[in-house]
Amino acid sequence: MSVLLDxxxxxxxxxxxxxxxxRVLDAISFGVGEGEFxxxxxxxxxxxxxxxxxxxxxxxxxxxRVVVGGEAITGPQRQMVVVFQQYTKSLLPxxxxxxxxxxxxxxxxxDAAERVNRVxxxxxxxxxxxxxxxxPYQLSGGMQQRVAIARALARExxxxxxxxPFSSVDAMTRQGLQDLLLGLWREFGKTIVFVTHDIEEAVYxxxxxxxLRGRPSHAVERFANELPYPRxxxxxxxxxxxxxxxxHVHELIGTATGG
Amino acid sequence: xxxxxxLRLGGFAVLGLxxxxxxxxxxxxxxxxxxxPPVSRIGGELWRLLLNGELxxxxxxxxxxxxxxxxxxxxxxxGIGLVxxxxxxxxxxxxxxxxxxxxxxxPAIIPIAILFLGIENPMxxxxxxxxxxxxxxxxxxxxxxxxxxxxLDTARTFGLTTREIIWKIVLPSASPNIVAGMRIxxxxxxxxxxxxxxxxxxxxIGFMILDMERAFRIPEMYAxxxxxxxxxxxxxxxxxxxxxRTLAWYFGQSRRAQE
Numbered sequence: 057m058s059v060l061l062d063x064x065x066x067x068x069x070x071x072x073x074x075x076x077x078x079r080v081l082d083a084i085s086f087g088v089g090e091g092e093f094x095x096x097x098x099x100x101x102x103x104x105x106x107x108x109x110x111x112x113x114x115x116x117x118x119x120x121r122v123v124v125g126g127e128a129i130t131g132p133q134r135q136m137v138v139v140f141q142q143y144t145k146s147l148l149p150x151x152x153x154x155x156x157x158x159x160x161x162x163x164x165x166x167d168a169a170e171r172v173n174r175v176x177x178x179x180x181x182x183x184x185x186x187x188x189x190x191x192p193y194q195l196s197g198g199m200q201q202r203v204a205i206a207r208a209l210a211r212e213x214x215x216x217x218x219x220x221p222f223s224s225v226d227a228m229t230r231q232g233l234q235d236l237l238l239g240l241w242r243e244f245g246k247t248i249v250f251v252t253h254d255i256e257e258a259v260y261x262x263x264x265x266x267x268l269r270g271r272p273s274h275a276v277e278r279f280a281n282e283l284p285y286p287r288x289x290x291x292x293x294x295x296x297x298x299x300x301x302x303x304h305v306h307e308l309i310g311t312a313t314g315g
Numbered sequence: 316x317x318x319x320x321x322l323r324l325g326g327f328a329v330l331g332l333x334x335x336x337x338x339x340x341x342x343x344x345x346x347x348x349x350x351x352p353p354v355s356r357i358g359g360e361l362w363r364l365l366l367n368g369e370l371x372x373x374x375x376x377x378x379x380x381x382x383x384x385x386x387x388x389x390x391x392x393x394g395i396g397l398v399x400x401x402x403x404x405x406x407x408x409x410x411x412x413x414x415x416x417x418x419x420x421x422p423a424i425i426p427i428a429i430l431f432l433g434i435e436n437p438m439x440x441x442x443x444x445x446x447x448x449x450x451x452x453x454x455x456x457x458x459x460x461x462x463x464x465x466x467l468d469t470a471r472t473f474g475l476t477t478r479e480i481i482w483k484i485v486l487p488s489a490s491p492n493i494v495a496g497m498r499i500x501x502x503x504x505x506x507x508x509x510x511x512x513x514x515x516x517x518x519x520i521g522f523m524i525l526d527m528e529r530a531f532r533i534p535e536m537y538a539x540x541x542x543x544x545x546x547x548x549x550x551x552x553x554x555x556x557x558x559x560r561t562l563a564w565y566f567g568q569s570r571r572a573q574e
Binding site for chain 1: 463464465466468469471472473474475476479483484487488490564565567568571572
């Protein structure tokens with residue numbers, strides 16, 4: 057398996073109001089192979105979002121670098137998309153559902169028919185056919201996040217970066233979205249880096265887990281998740297290996313609740 | 316008939332009753348008939364001015380000034396507001412100037428405007444534009460400041476250029492504020508149109524009112540004032556239609572948020 061995305065010694069410090077600097081991330085290194093589903097898990101406030109923004113080219117690292125396809129990135133890359141946690145803020149409220157997906161395609165060299173085609177097929181993929189003319193505010197949270205996923209898929213990226221995308225929907229909806237995402241991943245063979253503080257979510261979804269801990273955060277461990285695919289909300293969560301991984305992660309990052 | 320409808324009709328009844336009182340008071344000579352002529356006479360004069368084209372001539376002259384002044388203010392106000400709202404350097408460079416000019420009551424610049432532009436249309440258009448500029452620029456800046464970070468990051472991950480970000484994200488997102496500024500400016504434009512015509516003019520509705528007063532043609536003077544009321548009312552109605560069309564998404568969203 058070839059390494060598609062390589063995080064090499066990434067650190068980040070932010071200036072503080074009193075003139076000193078606050079180090080959030082320290083010497084984080086891990087590689088992501090093509091087609092992997094890597095979950096980055098760490099407690100709330102450990103800088104996961106910052107790390108994802110650095111990987112996505114939205115924020116320059118203080119030290120280290122992110123290499124994609126052999127080259128160090130200096131900004132957002134065409135083959136990567138980011139799905140944000142706050143779907144209500146990342147959708148364009150003045151555009152309809154189809155307008156929002158179309159938005160992602162407008163600066164790609166595609167002809168009009170192809171754009172329309174991709175809008176339709178990707179909305180179908182996430183199960184939103186029939187809602188094309190709705191505005192985001194007319195949809196539930198889970199549906200809005202589906203729009204964001206369809207929009208990301210429409211760009212046909214190699215890598216999807218996801219920042220706690222399901223953390224602000226209710227538990228039932230979250231499980232539905234998790235299974236939807238797993239289905240998409242297996243169908244389209246994307247490489248996914250998924251950041252979450254929810255340990256069970258990470259164990260349920262990932263093919264590999266990176267654990268962050270400490271202040272500043274550093275990667276304490278990286279291990280392969282051997283749970284078989286396809287996964288099932290009941291059977292997988294009852295699998296003894298699921299429970300072992302869950303315990304292991306809990307013990308390593310030192311949180312009892314995962315919240 | 317619902318309570319709201321009844322009260323609304325009641326509101327018109329209040330207006331009608333006052334006009335009847337005015338008519339009666341004037342005819343019964345309870346007030347000075349010369350200064351307060353009966354409404355019916357004012358109406359008659361209004362009708363006459365309407366038929367002989369005099370009203371249309373004055374209204375037309377005012378409309379040109381109003382339209383050009385307001386249009387100029389919208390264009391320049393939006394442009395400068397964008398430069399100041401989106402680019403930090405633009406804000407820092409222009410803010411002191413804007414903040415110094417803004418508290419100046421706009422009629423105070425009429426003498427300067429006359430000095431440089433004479434007493435014809437250029438002066439009047441400039442004065443109207445000057446006064447309308449500030450609410451538009453201030454609201455545009457405020458609207459742009461409120462554009463969500465996540466929305467901008469979304470645009471960046473899709474690789475949008477600054478130009479595309481401005482057109483597709485910043486301006487639509489700021490549009491509720493921009494439109495609010497335009498609405499305030501609309502009322503100001505009408506005020507300055509009349510003031511500039513009172514100061515120096517030989518046509519326009521403001522001139523007509525002053526001219527009739529000087530000629531002691533009091534009913535015609537009132538006819539001009541009534542016309543202004545109706546014009547102001549219609550402009551506002553027109554703007555409400557424009558607003559509800561352009562901001563349908565915004566009002567829908569706000570309604571949903573209140574539920």
